[in-house]
Amino acid sequence: MDFQFECQDNCLIIKLYGTAEANERLLSREALNKKLENSPRRVIVDLSGLKEDENPYILGILSTMKKEVQTLGGSIKVCSLRPKLFHYFQEHRLDKIFNIYGTIDQAKRSFKEGHREE
Numbered sequence: 492m493d494f495q496f497e498c499q500d501n502c503l504i505i506k507l508y509g510t511a512e513a514n515e516r517l518l519s520r521e522a523l524n525k526k527l528e529n530s531p532r533r534v535i536v537d538l539s540g541l542k543e544d545e546n547p548y549i550l551g552i553l554s555t556m557k558k559e560v561q562t563l564g565g566s567i568k569v570c571s572l573r574p575k576l577f578h579y580f581q582e583h584r585l586d587k588i589f590n591i592y593g594t595i596d597q598a599k600r601s602f603k604e605g606h607r608e609e
Contacts, residue, residue: 492552493540494519496526500599503530505556508540511548519552523559532565535598539571549576553589566590568598 492515495506503526527534536556541549553569560567570592572580580586592598 492518494522496522496530498530499595501531502533502535502599502602503527504535504537504595506537506540507549507552510542511552513548515548516551516555520555520559523556527559527563527565532560532563533602534560534565534567535595536567536569537571537595538569538573538576541573541576547579550585557589566602568592568601570595570598 492511493508495508497504497506505523505526534556536553538549557567568590571594572591577591580589580591590598590601592601
């Protein structure tokens with residue numbers, strides 16, 4: 492899996508590409524910690540680059556990212572889930588754990604509007 496980091500409007504946007512593997516959780520933690528040192532604590536994870544049939548390993552990656560961001564006093568939002576993955580999140584009630592938005596812009600606006608930040 493590949494990670495692309497970009498700062499926009501006081502947010503760190505992380506775009507994920509490819510397929511998640513079993514050990515990706517640890518790799519994502521290392522990559523995220525390096526970027527969070529000098530970045531905003533408002534993090535948006537864009538999942539539009541994942542394949543439609545993405546496996547559940549993505550959950551471990553997102554959980555690790557959420558924990559790391561919250562440990563530093565930040566907040567994380569997820570956006571651009573493809574329909575099959577969005578359904579998986581709803582079916583397993585993960586939409587109660589992660590703040591999910593349709594687009595990056597919607598996620599950015601939610602920070603400005605003060606929507607629930609966990």
